[in-house]
Amino acid sequence: MRLAGNRRRRGETLLSNLATMHKGDPRIPVISVENVHKRFGSFVAVECANFEIRRGEFFSMLGPSGCGKTTMLRMIAGFEEVSSGCIRLDGVDVSAVPPYRRNVNTVFQQYALFPHLNVFDNVAFGPRSKGIAEDEVKRRIGEMLEVVRLQDYSLRRPDQLSGGQRQRVALARALVNFPSALLLDEPLSALDLKLRQAMQLELKRIQREIGITFVFVTHDQEEALTMSDRTAVMSEGRVEQVGTPEEIYHSPATVFVAGFIGTANLIPVSVVRNAGALSEVELVGGQHSEVPTGPAIFSPGDRAVVMVRPERVKLTAQRPDNSGRWCTVPVTVTEIIFQGPVLRCLLRDTAGDELTAHIDGAERPHGLTHGAQMWAVWDPAAVRLLPPRAGN
Amino acid sequence: MKRVNTMLGAWTAAMMVFLYLPIAILIGFSFNTSRLNIVWQGFTLDWYAAIWRDAVLVKSLENSLYIASVTTVISVVLGTAGAWLLYRYRFPGARLWQTLIFVPMLVPEVIMGVSLLIFFVVVHLELGFTSIIISHVTFCFPFVLVAVQARLAGLDPALEEAAMDLGATPAGAFRRVLVPYLMPSIIAGALMAFTLSLDELIVTYFTASAGTRTLPLEIFGRVKKGLDPTLNAISTVFILFTAVLVVATEFLKRRNASLVSRQQQS
Numbered sequence: 001m002r003l004a005g006n007r008r009r010r011g012e013t014l015l016s017n018l019a020t021m022h023k024g025d026p027r028i029p030v031i032s033v034e035n036v037h038k039r040f041g042s043f044v045a046v047e048c049a050n051f052e053i054r055r056g057e058f059f060s061m062l063g064p065s066g067c068g069k070t071t072m073l074r075m076i077a078g079f080e081e082v083s084s085g086c087i088r089l090d091g092v093d094v095s096a097v098p099p100y101r102r103n104v105n106t107v108f109q110q111y112a113l114f115p116h117l118n119v120f121d122n123v124a125f126g127p128r129s130k131g132i133a134e135d136e137v138k139r140r141i142g143e144m145l146e147v148v149r150l151q152d153y154s155l156r157r158p159d160q161l162s163g164g165q166r167q168r169v170a171l172a173r174a175l176v177n178f179p180s181a182l183l184l185d186e187p188l189s190a191l192d193l194k195l196r197q198a199m200q201l202e203l204k205r206i207q208r209e210i211g212i213t214f215v216f217v218t219h220d221q222e223e224a225l226t227m228s229d230r231t232a233v234m235s236e237g238r239v240e241q242v243g244t245p246e247e248i249y250h251s252p253a254t255v256f257v258a259g260f261i262g263t264a265n266l267i268p269v270s271v272v273r274n275a276g277a278l279s280e281v282e283l284v285g286g287q288h289s290e291v292p293t294g295p296a297i298f299s300p301g302d303r304a305v306v307m308v309r310p311e312r313v314k315l316t317a318q319r320p321d322n323s324g325r326w327c328t329v330p331v332t333v334t335e336i337i338f339q340g341p342v343l344r345c346l347l348r349d350t351a352g353d354e355l356t357a358h359i360d361g362a363e364r365p366h367g368l369t370h371g372a373q374m375w376a377v378w379d380p381a382a383v384r385l386l387p388p389r390a391g392n
Numbered sequence: 393m394k395r396v397n398t399m400l401g402a403w404t405a406a407m408m409v410f411l412y413l414p415i416a417i418l419i420g421f422s423f424n425t426s427r428l429n430i431v432w433q434g435f436t437l438d439w440y441a442a443i444w445r446d447a448v449l450v451k452s453l454e455n456s457l458y459i460a461s462v463t464t465v466i467s468v469v470l471g472t473a474g475a476w477l478l479y480r481y482r483f484p485g486a487r488l489w490q491t492l493i494f495v496p497m498l499v500p501e502v503i504m505g506v507s508l509l510i511f512f513v514v515v516h517l518e519l520g521f522t523s524i525i526i527s528h529v530t531f532c533f534p535f536v537l538v539a540v541q542a543r544l545a546g547l548d549p550a551l552e553e554a555a556m557d558l559g560a561t562p563a564g565a566f567r568r569v570l571v572p573y574l575m576p577s578i579i580a581g582a583l584m585a586f587t588l589s590l591d592e593l594i595v596t597y598f599t600a601s602a603g604t605r606t607l608p609l610e611i612f613g614r615v616k617k618g619l620d621p622t623l624n625a626i627s628t629v630f631i632l633f634t635a636v637l638v639v640a641t642e643f644l645k646r647r648n649a650s651l652v653s654r655q656q657q658s
Contacts, residue, residue, distance in 0.1 A: 077553075077557060078556075078557075079553055079556075079557075098556070099553070099556045099557050100556045100557070100558075100559050100560055100561055100564075104557075105557055105558065106553075106554070106557045108550045108553070108554060109550075110548065110550060112548055112550035112551050112553070112554035113554075114551065114554070114555075114569055114572075114573075115573065116572040116573060116575075117572075125555070125558045125560075125568075126558035126559055129558055129559030129560050129564065130559050173558065174557075174558075177558065177559070
């Protein structure tokens with residue numbers, strides 16, 4: 001109990017230190033990325049990126065490998081130069097500032113701990129570079145090792161630590177410099193699943209405790225949703241959407257985002273009429289339905305995609321009578337998969353497109369059997385109308 | 393099976409005798425009372441004491457140690473810098489350079505000696521310590537370079553970035569992270585350079601002046617005039633010294649290798 005109290009007290013010193021050491025204007029974004037392009041020869045790694053990272057938030061950059069997220073992070077850290085555009089750190093253009101003069105620190109994918117130094121000296125590397133007095137270094141590292149729960153390991157060498165412990169040393173080594181933002185490059189990918197999930201919560205706890213902005217790169221959408229306040233979804237060098245996990249899940253901006261985050265039914269439709277907030281579209285099977293118009297503007301005759309999440313799709317044996325309001329599509333049930341809380345039903349519509357419906361396992365609809373002809377039904381309000389993927 | 397083992401054992405023993413018997417005889421007779429290296433008369437340490445009374449011999453030993461030390465320092469700087477350059481930067485002809493660096497390790501020493509002598513004559517460099525040291529560096533620094541390169545191959549490139557990320561300038565990152573990382577290979581390379589320089593006879597023969605005779609040169613010169621047990625004694629000292637250096641080098645190399653493999657496992 002005494003230990004816990006002691007720890008809280010020292011934790012508070014650290015917090016107040018951070019508050020005094022790092023008084024950034026909360027109205028200025030910590031990082032702003034303005035029209036940033038990055039080319040390697042003829043290869044475009046990042047194309048016209050524009051977004052802001054707010055002070056104190058847990059921000060993630062999410063996308064499949066090769067989407068440019070790591071390059072983006074390396075440009076923020078200063079390891080890569082921008083080809084054009086500018087990156088501001090605390091409002092100041094740092095595009096031409098070398099990494100050792102930028103007030104950001106990185107947790108590397110393989111941690112990059114210095115093998116010839118013990119835990120204490122690894123963590124002390126940054127403060128010593130800045131010429132901070134040795135007794136201050138000692139005090140700060142003592143506190144930081146408590147935050148990451150490694151106070152008993154300060155004399156160990158990196159090769160005497162487990163993967164999770166190395167991870168926490170890397171974290172302490174970066175955070176002890178009180179950076180404006182902490183950059184994390186897929187730091188959990190080297191850990192096994194169980195440890196990874198524990199570290200996700202641990203990272204979130206530390207971030208909340210010390211209030212530093214985290215910029216987290218990952219290809220794992222579940223990880224991004226679990227941890228982030230906001231996420232930038234990237235694909236092929238472009239930032240497709242920036243938003244909270246809920247916004248991205250419920251209101252994806254593009255077909256790519258809809259498909260990359262969770263499962264999505266993407267149904268091709270043609271636009272019949274554009275009526276401002278609502279657009280009339282023609283579904284497979286010929287039904288016309290009015291759905292909310294998304295961020296894109298369509299004219300009559302345009303091809304579009306209707307996105308609906310599987311959990312919003314219901315299955316009925318008969319077509320509902322209020323078919324003017326509900327979206328209805330005739331389907332064949334091709335597979336029923338029991339997944340505990342939900343039944344995952346794979347469906348095929350008359351145009352041959354695949355659909356997925358997640359049905360509450362406790363409310364199995366009458367007549368749901370393999371090969372049954374049924375109606376997939378959903379509320380038009382649950383729909384997101386998106387432009388078709390480029391090239392389609 | 394047993395027969396094969398016995399034969400293998402005998403073969404090994406014969407090889408060891410062939411390799412080490414001359415050295416054993418040399419060491420044995422350095423403790424012989426007789427001036428002649430043929431008959432054993434009794435045990436003495438007089439010849440070891442005689443080394444220190446022979447001013448010319450001591451001077452040549454001093455010369456050798458001085459040349460080997462300076463050669464080692466220059467070789468370490470050149471070898472480490474060269475290895476780093478070839479690792480870090482991609483420049484036209486990098487692979488050609490890589491190959492050219494091995495040439496001094498392979499060229500016969502006589503040819504090295506002659507070509508260096510011609511070179512020094514052409515550039516009007518008077519023979520002496522400078523010419524010997526330059527000659528020794530040409531074949532010693534590639535050994536340092538190769539040792540450092542082997543270690544660099546296992547380097548995580550993120551280490552240098554991590555150092556800069558934590559506020560170290562490129563020079564600071566080199567000094568605080570890379571040099572400590574490379575240190576085992578630098579020491580191994582330095583020991584190798586020191587041993588090679590200390591033992592060198594042929595190249596030195598071509599590039600030394602009368603006043604800068606090294607120990608191998610001095611021994612070589614005296615043996616032609618007749619055998620002297622003092623030479624046995626100083627040779628024994630020399631052999632032991634070299635053997636210690638070689639063992640130390642091997643030990644460091646092995647530790648180096650196990651360090652690298654441990655890092656790769658983790």
